[in-house]
Amino acid sequence: MRKTNLIIGVGAFALLVAACSGGADESTSVRPFSEVQATEATFENDPTFPGRGILRVDTTEPMICAIVWGETEDLGNFNNSLDMNGTGIVEHNVLLPGAEAGQTYFYRLQGSTADGTLYQSELMTFTLPASDNTIPDDAAAEHGVNVAEGATVIEVSSEFSASWAGANAFDGDLNTEWSSAGDADEAFVTIDLGSAQEVAGVEFLTRTMTDGSATTETFFVVVDDGERFGPFVAGNPANPVFNEISFTAQILRFEVQDTTGGNTGAIEIRAFSPVAMSGG
Numbered sequence: 001m002r003k004t005n006l007i008i009g010v011g012a013f014a015l016l017v018a019a020c021s022g023g024a025d026e027s028t029s030v031r032p033f034s035e036v037q038a039t040e041a042t043f044e045n046d047p048t049f050p051g052r053g054i055l056r057v058d059t060t061e062p063m064i065c066a067i068v069w070g071e072t073e074d075l076g077n078f079n080n081s082l083d084m085n086g087t088g089i090v091e092h093n094v095l096l097p098g099a100e101a102g103q104t105y106f107y108r109l110q111g112s113t114a115d116g117t118l119y120q121s122e123l124m125t126f127t128l129p130a131s132d133n134t135i136p137d138d139a140a141a142e143h144g145v146n147v148a149e150g151a152t153v154i155e156v157s158s159e160f161s162a163s164w165a166g167a168n169a170f171d172g173d174l175n176t177e178w179s180s181a182g183d184a185d186e187a188f189v190t191i192d193l194g195s196a197q198e199v200a201g202v203e204f205l206t207r208t209m210t211d212g213s214a215t216t217e218t219f220f221v222v223v224d225d226g227e228r229f230g231p232f233v234a235g236n237p238a239n240p241v242f243n244e245i246s247f248t249a250q251i252l253r254f255e256v257q258d259t260t261g262g263n264t265g266a267i268e269i270r271a272f273s274p275v276a277m278s279g280g
Contacts, residue, residue: 033109033121036060038090041109043126045101048236049174049267053099053128054210055079055092061113062088069096069107073123082160082179082209082263088114093210097175101131143201143242144273146172148252151191155253157183160263169266174237177207178265179214183256187216187264190253193271198248200274203241204234205267213262220257223249231257237267 038058046052055067066080081094099105109121149172156166157180164179166189180187206216220230227247234256235241252271256264 030118030120033111033119036063036111036113036119037109037121041126043096043099043128045128045131046095048208048238050131050238051098051100053096055094055096055126056210057092057109059090059092059111062090063111063113063119064088065092065094065109065111067094067096067107067109069099069105069126071103071105073106075106075108095210099128101128103128142275144275146270147193147197147199147273148191148269148271151193151252153189154192154251155188155190156180157186157188160265164265169269172268174205174267177267179207179263180265182263184261184264185256185259187259188253188255189266189269190251193250193252196248196250197271198273199252199271200246201242201244201272202232203243203268203270203272204232204254205236205240205269206234207263207265207267208236209262213260214264215260216256216264216266217258217260218256220255221245222253222255223247224251225249240270242272 036059038060041055041057044054044056046054057065059065064080066078068075068078070076077096077098079094079096081089081092104125104127106123106125108123111119113119148170151170153166153170156178159165160179160181164177166178168176169178169189170191178189202221204216204219208215216234218231219234220228221232222228229245229247232243232245233241254269
């Protein structure tokens with residue numbers, strides 16, 4: 001992905017957010033987004049995550065770019081690329097959580113260049129292609145209770161920001177993620193289950209950037225007595241990949257092994273009790 005070392009000012013970004021939400025005052029000059037748009041905006045389904053879309057668009061110069069979108073003309077959702085990290089880029093690949101296949105949405109494209117100039121498109125619509133891909137209900141009767149959900153994170157290699165905290169991987173919510181700050185193969189997170197629990201299987205639902213980076217392919221589990229299990233295959237919401245295992249422990253450390261680099265982390269990390277212990 002092409003990037004520059006150009007950092008967009010905080011003031012310009014604040015104006016960008018205000019303009020996106022309709023809060024820019026009359027003195028704020030907003031140029032047509034077409035003046036900096038290099039390619040047609042395309043929308044596709046995320047193959048790793050049913051119920052999430054991807055926007056792809058290029059601009060003629062480095063800028064912070066975002067999309068504000070929703071089911072009605074009131075919009076309401078604001079997303080930009082984590083690739084930016086405060087840096088202007090020209091290739092904008094933006095994840096759209098909650099965007100359903102076959103659904104039509106209203107949207108505007110919005111951007112800010114280094115000199116503080118704001119750009120905004122007209123109100124338009126996009127429709128994601130129809131898809132039969134759905135999130136498997138693999139945490140149902142064939143597995144036990146996910147004893148990792150709600151566990152306390154006691155150590156994490158790093159967090160991209162408070163919005164990407166390690167606890168997000170244990171909250172049972174597929175719309176939140178733990179993202180490390182560039183840890184790649186060195187990422188890890190340690191949790192306390194509160195008491196010793198019998199575990200019969202684990203899943204690691206990797207986060208993945210739109211360019212394929214940040215994907216965890218294999219991982220280890222280290223339990224409180226120091227025993228190390230794995231490597232296991234990581235999955236994603238479309239293909240969770242249940243890995244059988246057998247141990248009893250209170251402290252679990254999940255260590256990524258093979259990755260595609262970057263801000264590795266997880267959407268969800270699960271540890272299942274045996275089915276018999278769950279009333280199955």
